Amino acid sequence: MPKLSHYGRRGEVKMVDVSAKQITKRTALAQGFVTMKPRVLAAVRRLKNPKGNPLEVARIAGIAAAKRTAEWIPLCHPLPLTHIDVTARLCENGVELRSTVIATAQTGVEMEALVAVTAAALTVYDMCKALDKGMEITDICLLEKTGGKSGDFRREAQSQKTRPRKRASVSRSRAQ
Numbered sequence: 001m002p003k004l005s006h007y008g009r010r011g012e013v014k015m016v017d018v019s020a021k022q023i024t025k026r027t028a029l030a031q032g033f034v035t036m037k038p039r040v041l042a043a044v045r046r047l048k049n050p051k052g053n054p055l056e057v058a059r060i061a062g063i064a065a066a067k068r069t070a071e072w073i074p075l076c077h078p079l080p081l082t083h084i085d086v087t088a089r090l091c092e093n094g095v096e097l098r099s100t101v102i103a104t105a106q107t108g109v110e111m112e113a114l115v116a117v118t119a120a121a122l123t124v125y126d127m128c129k130a131l132d133k134g135m136e137i138t139d140i141c142l143l144e145k146t147g148g149k150s151g152d153f154r155r156e157a158q159s160q161k162t163r164p165r166k167r168a169s170v171s172r173s174r175a176q
Contacts, residue, residue: 015075021106026147028101028113032121032140035094040131045090054127055088055095058120062086065119066101066112076111079103086116088124094135095124098143108148114140 036044043049051057063084070078083102088095099116101109121137128135144154 013075015077016107018077018106021149023104023106024147025102025104026108026145028108028110028145029143030099030110030113030117030141031143032097032117033091033094033138034097034121034124034128035136035138036128037132037134038093040128040135041090041094043131044095044128049127050130051127054124055090057127058088058095058097058123059086061123062097062099062116062120066099066116069112069115072115073111077105077107079105079107079109079112081109081112084112084116086120088120095121097121097124108145108150110142110145113145114142 044054047053063086065072066084066086067081070076081101081103083100085100087098089098097117097120099113099120101112101116103109103112118137118140121140125135125137141155142153144152146152
């Protein structure tokens with residue numbers, strides 16, 4: 001079993017020294033979900049929201065947050081990200097968010113992908129809270145990552161925490 005890399009010999013917290021690591025292409029895909037009531041979902045679908053289009057604002061928030069991950073997570077390295085894609089899709093019971101992050105660097109981009117979907121989910125909540133404060137942010141997880149010393153990771157389909165989500169009208173946005 002691998003040991004935790006952010007601890008020194010005496011248990012003190014430290015930032016990992018990646019200076020000797022190979023520079024390789026790193027990718028990560030993460031997801032999150034915002035569960036909402038049918039009337040809130042209908043308002044989002046019709047763009048009848050007091051603050052504007054929550055899916056587009058969430059997409060931009062996710063991209064911006066990924067760029068600032070080292071400011072959110074104290075021991076993360078600032079990375080030169082080469083691509084960030086955040087999508088928001090309306091489903092039967094809410095909004096599914098996904099992010100893909102790519103960099104050529106000495107350390108992975110898993111945290112950047114997770115921060116992107118988390119910020120996007122929080123933004124959907126913020127944009128829709130006037131309609132319902134009971135929404136839930138769920139299922140934030142890493143789906144896959146490639147590159148680096150530890151190799152590739154793919155979440156197994158049977159172990160993914162998923163709910164039946166029939167697709168409603170699709171709203172997909174992409175940016176680089």
